[in-house]
Amino acid sequence: MSVHLTEPENLVLQARDVRFDWSQVPLHWIPGDPVATHLVNVLHLLLPAGEEWFVRVFKEAVPHIADDRLREDVLGFIGQEAVHASSHDGVLDHFMEQGLDVRPFVRQAEFLFEGLLGDRNLTGDRKRAWLYERISLIAAIEHFTGVLGDWILNAEALDEAGADPTMMDLLRWHGAEEVEHRHVAHDLFMHLDGSYPTRLRAMAETITMLATLWHRGHRFLMAADPVVKGRIKGGVHHLRRTGPAGLTPDGRMVAASVRRYLKRSYSPLNEGSTSQALAYLASSPAAQAALR
Amino acid sequence: MRDQIPPDLRGRRARDPFWVAASALFNGVQRIRSLREPVIPAVKPVDRTRVMLVQEVRREAADVVSLRLGAPDGRMLPAWQPGCHLDVLLPSGRRRQYSLCGDPADRRSYRVAVRRLPDGSGGSAEIHDTLVEGASLTVSEPRNAFPFLVRDRYLFLAGGIGVTPILPMVQAAHRLRADWRLIYTGRSRDTLPFLDELPAERVTVRTDDEHGVPDCADLLADAAGAAVYCCGPAPMIDGVRAAFAPTGGATLHFERFAPAPITDGRPFEIELARTGVTLPVPADRSALEVIRDALPDVAYSCRQGFCGTCRVGLLAGDADRRHPGDAAPDSLLPCVSRATGGRLTLDL
Numbered sequence: 345m346s347v348h349l350t351e352p353e354n355l356v357l358q359a360r361d362v363r364f365d366w367s368q369v370p371l372h373w374i375p376g377d378p379v380a381t382h383l384v385n386v387l388h389l390l391l392p393a394g395e396e397w398f399v400r401v402f403k404e405a406v407p408h409i410a411d412d413r414l415r416e417d418v419l420g421f422i423g424q425e426a427v428h429a430s431s432h433d434g435v436l437d438h439f440m441e442q443g444l445d446v447r448p449f450v451r452q453a454e455f456l457f458e459g460l461l462g463d464r465n466l467t468g469d470r471k472r473a474w475l476y477e478r479i480s481l482i483a484a485i486e487h488f489t490g491v492l493g494d495w496i497l498n499a500e501a502l503d504e505a506g507a508d509p510t511m512m513d514l515l516r517w518h519g520a521e522e523v524e525h526r527h528v529a530h531d532l533f534m535h536l537d538g539s540y541p542t543r544l545r546a547m548a549e550t551i552t553m554l555a556t557l558w559h560r561g562h563r564f565l566m567a568a569d570p571v572v573k574g575r576i577k578g579g580v581h582h583l584r585r586t587g588p589a590g591l592t593p594d595g596r597m598v599a600a601s602v603r604r605y606l607k608r609s610y611s612p613l614n615e616g617s618t619s620q621a622l623a624y625l626a627s628s629p630a631a632q633a634a635l636r
Numbered sequence: 637m638r639d640q641i642p643p644d645l646r647g648r649r650a651r652d653p654f655w656v657a658a659s660a661l662f663n664g665v666q667r668i669r670s671l672r673e674p675v676i677p678a679v680k681p682v683d684r685t686r687v688m689l690v691q692e693v694r695r696e697a698a699d700v701v702s703l704r705l706g707a708p709d710g711r712m713l714p715a716w717q718p719g720c721h722l723d724v725l726l727p728s729g730r731r732r733q734y735s736l737c738g739d740p741a742d743r744r745s746y747r748v749a750v751r752r753l754p755d756g757s758g759g760s761a762e763i764h765d766t767l768v769e770g771a772s773l774t775v776s777e778p779r780n781a782f783p784f785l786v787r788d789r790y791l792f793l794a795g796g797i798g799v800t801p802i803l804p805m806v807q808a809a810h811r812l813r814a815d816w817r818l819i820y821t822g823r824s825r826d827t828l829p830f831l832d833e834l835p836a837e838r839v840t841v842r843t844d845d846e847h848g849v850p851d852c853a854d855l856l857a858d859a860a861g862a863a864v865y866c867c868g869p870a871p872m873i874d875g876v877r878a879a880f881a882p883t884g885g886a887t888l889h890f891e892r893f894a895p896a897p898i899t900d901g902r903p904f905e906i907e908l909a910r911t912g913v914t915l916p917v918p919a920d921r922s923a924l925e926v927i928r929d930a931l932p933d934v935a936y937s938c939r940q941g942f943c944g945t946c947r948v949g950l951l952a953g954d955a956d957r958r959h960p961g962d963a964a965p966d967s968l969l970p971c972v973s974r975a976t977g978g979r980l981t982l983d984l
C-alpha cells in the first residue's frame with residue numbers, strides 16, 4: 345500500500361477565534377528597518393475596511409448561490425474575513441497609542457470601499473451586475489491575498505531579521521487562512537458569472553488599485569511615523585531592496601503569479617500549500633490561545 | 637459621510653485631489669458601461685448529492701451498527717481523506733453527519749457507523765430500526781472538518797463512537813510509519829466498536845467499569861511533541877481542550893460538528909419586522925436557527941458569537957447578551973444571544 349501524502353481537500357472552512365496582545369509589540373517590528381516595517385504595515389491600513397467590504401458583498405451574494413457546498417464555503421469565508429478585519433483593527437489602535445496617527449489614510453480606505461465600491465442604490469439587473477463586478481474584483485484581490493499568505497508562511501528572512509513574534513503570528517495566521525480559503529472567491533465568481541474578459545478587467549483594475557494604494561500608503565506612513573518623521577521618503581521603489589532581501593514580497597514572484605491568473609485554466613488551488621497552512625494554524629499561538 | 641471624498645493625507649485640503657480624479661475616472665467608466673443593459677447569465681444549479689445503496693449492515697458493538705454504502709451501479713465514488721464526513725439525508729428528511737470510517741483506498745464503497753442514542757432526536761434510531769441491506773439513502777460529497785496532517789508522532793484520543801474518524805487516521809499513521817498511540821475510552825468493552833480492527837500493542841483501552849471515569853490530564857500524559865487528535869462526547873473534548881498544553885510543539889485537533897449546546901435557555905419570541913412574522917424560539921434552539929427556518933439565505937458563520945456575521949438590528953426588546961462581542965445596544969448576535977423574556981423585534 346502506497347503512502348498518500350495528498351493535500352487535504354474538501355475542507356469545511358471555519359472562522360477561528362484568535363487573541364492577540366499588542367502591548368509588547370514595538371513600532372518598528374522589523375528591528376531597525378522602518379522602511380520594510382511600513383511596507384507591510386500598509387496592509388493593516390487597508391485590510392479592516394477592505395475585508396469588511398468583502399463580507400458585505402459576499403453576504404449580498406449568498407441568496408444567489410445554487411450550490412450547497414459553495415454556499416457553505418462562502419459562509420466560512422465570510423466568518424474568516426470578518427475576524428481578519430477586526431484583528432487588524434486591533435493593530436491600528438496600537439499604532440495610535442504609539443503616536444502613529446493612521447486616521448487620515450484609513451479614512452481614504454473607507455472612502456474607497458464604502459463609497460466608490462459600496463452600494464449604488466441600483467435595482468434589478470443593474471444591481472446584480474454591480475454585485476458580480478465587485479465579486480470579480482474580490483476574486484482578483486484574493487489571488488493576491490493567497491499569494492501573500494503563501495509568501496509570509498515561508499518568509500524566513502523576517503524571522504532571521506528578528507521580526508516581532510506577535511506580529512508574525514498575526515500575519516501568518518491570516519496568511520494561512522488566506523491560503524486555506526483561496527479558492528472560494530474564484531469559485532463564487534465562476535459560479536455566478538464566469539466571464540473571462542471580466543476576470544481580466546478585474547485583475548487590471550486590482551493591480552492599478554493595489555499598486556497606487558501601496559505607494560500612497562507607504563509614503564503616508566513614512567511621513568507620519570513619529571521616529572522617522574519623514575526623513576526617509578516612502579514609496580514602492582523600496583521594494584527593490586526589501587523584495588530580494590525577503591523582507592517583503594518580491595515583484596517578480598508576484599508578476600509570475602499574475603501570469604498564471606491570466607490563463608483560462610487558472611485554479612487558485614495551484615497557488616500555495618493547504619497542508620502547510622493547516623500545519624501553521626494548528627500551532628499558531630493566537631489560534632491555540634482560543635482553544636481554551 | 638464615508639462616501640464623501642476624503643480630505644488629503646496632510647490635512648491641507650478638504651477634498652484630496654487624488655480621490656477627486658480617481659472617483660471621476662471610476663464613476664465615468666461605470667456610467668459608460670451602464671449605457672448598455674447588463675446581461676446576467678443564469679446561475680446553473682449544482683447538485684452534489686447522490687443516492688447510495690446500503691450494501692451491508694453490521695453490528696459492531698452492543699448499540700452500534702455500521703453501514704457500507706455504494707453507488708447503485710457500482711461506479712467509483714468521490715475520493716476522501718481521513719477526517720472526512722458525509723451528510724446523510726434520511727428517508728424521514730432528517731439530516732445527519734457521520735464520519736467516514738472505512739478505507740480511503742476503497743473507491744467503491746463508504747463505511748459509516750452509528751450508535752443508537754436513546755435520547756437523541758431520532759436520526760440514530762431511524763438508522764437502527766429502518767435501514768436494511770438494499771435500502772437507499774441520499775448523501776452529500778465527503779467534506780473534511782477534521783483534517784489529518786502528516787507528523788511523526790500522534791496521540792489519538794477516542795471516546796466511544798468518536799473512534800470513527802480516528803480509524804482511518806490510525807491506518808494512515810501506520811502507513812506513514814509514524815510513532816502513534818491510541819487511548820480508547822468508553823463505558824465497557826462491549827460498547828466499544830472496531831476493537832478487532834485496532835492493533836492491540838499501540839492501543840490502550842480504558843473503560844469506566846474497570847478504570848473509573850478518565851481524567852483528561854491522564855489522557856494527555858504522553859502528549860508532548862505529538863499531534864493530538866481527539867474525538868468523543870462534548871464533555872471529553874472540552875476536558876481535553878482545557879487540560880492541553882502545547883509542550884514540545886504538541887498540537888490539538890478536534891472536530892466541531894455543532895455549536896456548543898445552549899445552557900439554561902428560556903423560550904422567547906422573535907418578531908421579524910420586515911418579513912412580518914413572529915416566531916417562537918424554544919429553550920434548546922438559538923434564535924439564528926429559528927430565523928434560518930424562515931429565511932434560509934440569512935448569513936452566519938461561526939455560530940459562537942465571535943465573528944459578527946449574523947449581527948442584526950435590534951428594534952425592540954430586552955436582550956440577554958451571551959458573548960462579549962455582542963455589546964452594541966441596537967444590534968444582536970442571534971447565534972448566541974437570547975431575550976431576557978418576552979419578545980425581540982429584529983430588523984429582518
Ligand code: FES
Pocket residue numbers: 423936937938939940941942943944945946947969970971972
Ligand atoms: S455567526 Fe458568528 S457571531 Fe453569530
Ligand SMILES: [Fe+2]
Pocket residue numbers: 395424425428489518522
Ligand atoms: Fe483576510
Ligand SMILES: [Fe+2]
Pocket residue numbers: 425486489521522525
Ligand atoms: Fe481572504
